[in-house]
Amino acid sequence: MVKRNVQEKLAILADAARYDASCASSGSVRRDSRDGKGLGSTGGTGICHAYAPDGRCISLLKILMTNFCIYDCAYCVNRVSSNTPRARFSVQEVVDLTISFYRRNYIEGLFLSSGIIRSPDDTMEQMVLIARTLREDHNFRGYIHLKTIPDASPELIEEAGRHADRLSINVELPTDRAVKTYAPEKDPATIRGAMGDVRALREASRDKSHTGKRPARFAPAGQSTQMIVGADGANDATILVRANSLYSDYRLGRVYYSAFSPIPDSSAALPLIKPPLIREHRLYQADWLLRFYDFTVDEITDPAKDGNLDLEIDPKLAWALKHRAVFPVDVNRADKALLLRVPGFGTKTVGRILKTRRHRTIRYEDLMRMGANMKNARAFITAGGWTPRTLTDEANLRARFAPQPQQLQLI
Numbered sequence: 001m002v003k004r005n006v007q008e009k010l011a012i013l014a015d016a017a018r019y020d021a022s023c024a025s026s027g028s029v030r031r032d033s034r035d036g037k038g039l040g041s042t043g044g045t046g047i048c049h050a051y052a053p054d055g056r057c058i059s060l061l062k063i064l065m066t067n068f069c070i071y072d073c074a075y076c077v078n079r080v081s082s083n084t085p086r087a088r089f090s091v092q093e094v095v096d097l098t099i100s101f102y103r104r105n106y107i108e109g110l111f112l113s114s115g116i117i118r119s120p121d122d123t124m125e126q127m128v129l130i131a132r133t134l135r136e137d138h139n140f141r142g143y144i145h146l147k148t149i150p151d152a153s154p155e156l157i158e159e160a161g162r163h164a165d166r167l168s169i170n171v172e173l174p175t176d177r178a179v180k181t182y183a184p185e186k187d188p189a190t191i192r193g194a195m196g197d198v199r200a201l202r203e204a205s206r207d208k209s210h211t212g213k214r215p216a217r218f219a220p221a222g223q224s225t226q227m228i229v230g231a232d233g234a235n236d237a238t239i240l241v242r243a244n245s246l247y248s249d250y251r252l253g254r255v256y257y258s259a260f261s262p263i264p265d266s267s268a269a270l271p272l273i274k275p276p277l278i279r280e281h282r283l284y285q286a287d288w289l290l291r292f293y294d295f296t297v298d299e300i301t302d303p304a305k306d307g308n309l310d311l312e313i314d315p316k317l318a319w320a321l322k323h324r325a326v327f328p329v330d331v332n333r334a335d336k337a338l339l340l341r342v343p344g345f346g347t348k349t350v351g352r353i354l355k356t357r358r359h360r361t362i363r364y365e366d367l368m369r370m371g372a373n374m375k376n377a378r379a380f381i382t383a384g385g386w387t388p389r390t391l392t393d394e395a396n397l398r399a400r401f402a403p404q405p406q407q408l409q410l411i
Helices: 006-019 091-103 120-137 154-163 176-182 188-206 236-250 277-292 297-301 315-322 347-356 364-369 374-380 397-401
Strands: 049-051 057-064 109-113 143-147 166-168 223-229 254-259
Touching: 006 057, 006 091, 057 091, 091 109, 091 120, 109 120, 120 143, 120 154, 143 154, 154 166, 154 188, 176 188, 188 223, 188 236, 223 236, 223 277, 236 254, 236 277, 236 297, 254 277, 277 297, 277 315, 297 315, 315 397, 347 364, 364 374, 374 397
Parallel strands: 057 109, 109 143, 143 166, 166 223, 223 254
Antiparallel strands: 049 057
16 A cells, blocks of 8 residues: 555545535534634534635535545445545544644534445444544534444444534435445445434434433534435436435435546446536525425426426426416515515515515515516516516527527537
8 A cells, every 4th residue: 555644645535525515514503612612613604615604714624534445336436446546544634634724724624424444333433533532632613524324333323423513324326226236235224224313313312301401412413415416317306206205204404416427447337427517406406496495396397308307497497487377476466485486586585575565565676686586587477567568478488598509619
């Protein structure tokens, strides 16, 4: 094995961690060290790269403990048969990096994942030791997100949740059949069991005992998961059905979608070329409609062809174009559920509409000030001083929203 210094390891393992999308810090308990007794801060906000209300960048050190792995998942760049540079941090090296980066004001927390070395328990034990050392030896109060290994013992997962703000367990692929085909060492039932255990431990941590004392906190920011899309041929309808069931079954904070990137030296015959990143983007938009706009999976995928979302226009606009009989909507009279179906209206805009119209009639220019995307909304609403007339029923209305064709260059 090539001996590497910490900087070389960091270059390899930070780069390898970019494939892990399930990184979020929202929802944690608020801790800080302003009393002079600790180190770090959750800051109340932040994703791997996010901005606080005052404009500060809130970042997490996002690394793998190692990219060595005993598994041979066909879609993973770090699988055992992959010809990629390898590196491995010691426990103390990760602790020192986290403290050093925090003191330099580079980060306010840690996102730690890992390949599987020796065994799931051995790997999980070292990740837990990193988190425990930061918390107990250094009184680190910043954010910690651990990628949990589902095959690890329940005791290790329970201890991980006592030190980490968020845990995540990857479901890997949209269907059990795909997992068994492309990641044969992984068991979908084991993954679901581990996710269920995390949910149960989180719920138990909220319950008071008969004496009124609360149990020790457990992953207060919840759990998330990552699903790779485009590696197994599943369509978007299948992906969204799976995501919807994950939200309801395990009370997930977030499902992250990661567009599959083919690995040049892969010996496995994966079915699809890398989907465009726009597909990943459309899935996130559809996911948002499920979580915050009261859409169902059937409604989102109804306009889809072969179960796949339209890559040219967003899912809400696609639904509106197929259900033109619902529109135009009167913004001064429609209920909240209907306003949320209007393309270009977000939840904040709808909230402002409902609040403002109690006092006066809302006009077109008011909607612009409220943050509505009127380019998308104008064909689907009426307001004071505005009616779309026949615009809503135009045969070529979709063409107004789709990207304009571009002349390709031969040179």
